[in-house]
Amino acid sequence: MTEQAQRRPGPLRTLGLVAAVSLVAAGAATGTARAADEPLPVTITGEDRVDLSLGSGNGDPTEPQVDLRLDVPGEEHEGDGDIPAVFNGEYTIRIDATALEGVASVDLPCDVDGLVATCTGGELYAGQQYNRLGGIRLDIDDDSEAGDSGSIEVTGAGEGLEFTPLTVDVLVGGPExxxxxxxxxxxxxxxxxxxxxxxxxxxxxxxxxxxxxxxxxxxxxxxxxxxxxxxxxxxxxxxxxxxxxxxxxxxxxxxxxxxxxxxxxxxxxxxxxxxxxxxxxxxxxxxxxxxxxxxxxxxxxxxxxxxxxxxxxxxxxxxxxxxxxxxxxxPTTNTYDLELTGASLDAAAGETVTAEIGFRNNGPAWISALRSGGESFSFTVQAPDGATVTKVPQKCREITLPDGGGKGYRCFVSTPLLEDAEFTYPFELRVDRVVENARGRVALPESHDPAESDLENNSAWIVLNGPDGQTDGGTGQNGGGTPSASPSPSSSSGPGQGGTSGSGTGGTSGGGVQGGLASTGAGGTVLIGGAALLALGLGAGATVLLRRRAPRTGGAVA
Incomplete structure (x- = not known):
């Protein structure tokens, strides 16, 4: 069977609600644009050439050299939740490697009979991310000699589908x-x-x-x-x-x-x-x-x-x-500056108010996070004494703060993060009893990244009924709540983690590969293939303000 898309219920992690609806609508429009009697074009993709070395090894023996996927027209889904299929119906993919007999050893995916494999499926999705067939691993064997060559033919068939086949050429002992x-x-x-x-x-x-x-x-x-x-x-x-x-x-x-x-x-x-x-x-x-x-x-x-x-x-x-x-x-010498801002509010017992927690990157650098694949980082929020949080932004969830900090909230920020990204996280608070100068701490985890230029603005306060309205700066001694480390990739990342660039409510300018925030999980040391995913989807629960810089000049000329 093909490796179909994961379908998971729950909130959209990386796209705002408006953006998600737009993508679904775009997919539907794509599906209806074809005439009913026209087959859906499907392209079989993968590496079309593999050169096998006789002397210097052929990479990790557990890793395939060919990653087979099916590329289907339409906008690829980004985010969590149900992934809409653009085709429902049976199809078969045939992988024929018989021409490599005596040339190389072959490890094929799906149902294998000798040097021929058959993959079957029942759904197709726009793009190719969720249409993976599997990998092909090739190695030399005792019969392999310099100059030996052959090919693998990958073809497809299915009612209502028109497949573009793939040929993978293999050469042994050739140029390296x-x-x-x-x-x-x-x-x-x-x-x-x-x-x-x-x-x-x-x-x-x-x-x-x-x-x-x-x-x-x-x-x-x-x-x-x-x-x-x-x-x-x-x-x-x-x-x-x-x-x-x-x-x-x-x-x-x-x-x-x-x-x-x-x-x-x-x-x-x-x-x-x-x-x-x-x-x-x-x-x-x-x-x-x-x-x-x-x-x-x-x-x-x-x-x-x-x-x-x-x-x-x-x-x-x-x-x-x-x-x-x-x-x-x-470069490795540039800097960024993450800043949190709190809120100062006055309210009587029984009233409900909204604390607008601000987060922004003052630059000048973006946080690419390219080598970690766009892993999220987070900050924590604690309600002031005497108040109860009645509504939280979509990208925040309730947690228990460490070191006896009590109940709090963790809010997530997706990477890559643009050099001028700016978000607002609105927390709705009900004042149960009036406490003069009640304070709740908002804080990023401790950072050990030398690229972050100012650590003094990594925490702020939500102040209720305070004397002076001061909310920002410093770690302070009141309000409690020590920030915790960011979640591991398994708890904060997933398909479509991150998002697209752009502006508007419910989107983000952040989203991507090494670097930054070494203690928060936004860094990393392993290069991802290819690779590009970000827009922090705060949905209707958060307002996102983006300021994009003017386009750079001097790019590649064609």
Whole structure:
């Protein structure tokens, strides 16, 4: 069976109610746009080429090299709750690897009979996130020899569906490219240009007919040059995790076995003023000349209009300077400033008032959280003495505060978080009895991230019937309630964690990959694949105010 979408009841975690309804409506519109007699187009996706090494290993033996999914037209669902299907009906996917007999060993998903597997399903969802078939693992065996090749054919069938098949080409002992390692100058700052010395070494047993260079920069990274043998795709909308620039460059000349090459000039990598722990990564792979034209003409990519980027061979390359992956987090020196603001209210016994708790990022940096995949962090709220919380924002839940702090509330903030994000969390309080200068503490967990520039504004107070209306700043000695550490990823994250960029009530400017808030869970050290997800959905219970900066200049030119 295919790995279908998880359907979980409960509140939407990452989209406001309005946004969620809009997505459902958009999905419905997509479904009704097709004529009843037109089949639904479904594209089988996955890696279309696997090169197996005879000597240097083929990665983690438990990890597949091919991740098979079905891509279905429509807006992909983001958030929790029921995921609407765009198709209901039986379909079958056939994975035929018989051409690899004597070439390589194959581990297939679903129901396997020899070198053929069959996957079945009954529902399809928009996009491909929730339409995963499974992974294909390939390894060399005793019969594998340099130059052996074959392919895997993946086809589909189902009434009312039209499948675009996938062919996965496999080559044993062919060209094997490793990439020159990168290192960032210690004094590199946001807004500056890093000149990246890109290079490759063919550690394989055979020459390559040509090479392809792919490089990527996350939202705070852009590339000022426009090379004629490169094509550029810049994503500036949708989930922040996936925003950024992707570039593919083609080099048609042969790459000799055992030889090393470098680009004729360093690649200029610029960062925006808000960049912090953004990701730049690149890799070279082998390509045949007949594949090159198609890469540069790919959908959503624009061809560069400058001179070509060239490769030149180097004779003194040290194999220790090359690795399978080459990437950097840049810059690491920028700062952000999270600030909480409380509220000062006067009320008599029996009255109900609303405390507007404020949260904002004063920048200048965003919190990318790219390497943790957009994990949430949190802050705690305690009601003043004599008052009862009668209504809480959607992104908050009741907890027991540690160290005898009593009942309180934990409120969640999704990442990535924009450099100018600003939210309001309205708590409705009923005054049961009047206590002069009653105070309830609002606090972020203790931060050990050197990128946070001001820790003094990480706590504030809700004050009822106070003498002076002062609510913000300092940890104070009254009001109690020690902030607790943020939840683990399993308790705060899930499908669609984070959101999309944009503005308006019920959305957020935050949502994404390493970095920030080391003690709150918004940081991390493991790179996610691909990757981009954020908008903190506060729903009708919270007001979200977003201020987006003017678009940066100098991005990739096409």
């Amino acid at each position: 490219f490793v990439n020159r390692k990168l290192s960032l100058p210690e004094d590199y700052r946001a807004g500056e240009t890093y000149k990246a010395p890109l290079g490759l070494r063919n550690a394989g047993d055979m020459p390559a007919e040509g090479a392809v260079l792919r490089f990527h920069g996350s939202r705070g990274v852009f590339f000022p040059d426009s090379y004629g043998n490169c094509a550029y795709s810049e994503v500036t909308t949708g989930p922040l995790l996936y925003q950024g620039t992707d570039v593919v460059c083609v080099f048609p000349d042969g790459i000799a076995a055992g030889a090393a090459y470098t680009t004729a000039e360093p690649l200029k990598v610029n960062t925006a003023d808000f960049a912090l722990r953004d990701i730049f990564t690149y890799s070279f792979t082998a390509v045949a000349p007949d594949e090159a034209a198609g890469l540069l003409a790919a959908k959503d990519y624009r061809r560069g209009n400058g001179a070509d980027l060239a490769l030149k061979q180097v004779s003194d390359a040290d194999p220790a300077d090359y690795a399978r992956y080459a990437e950097l987090d840049l």
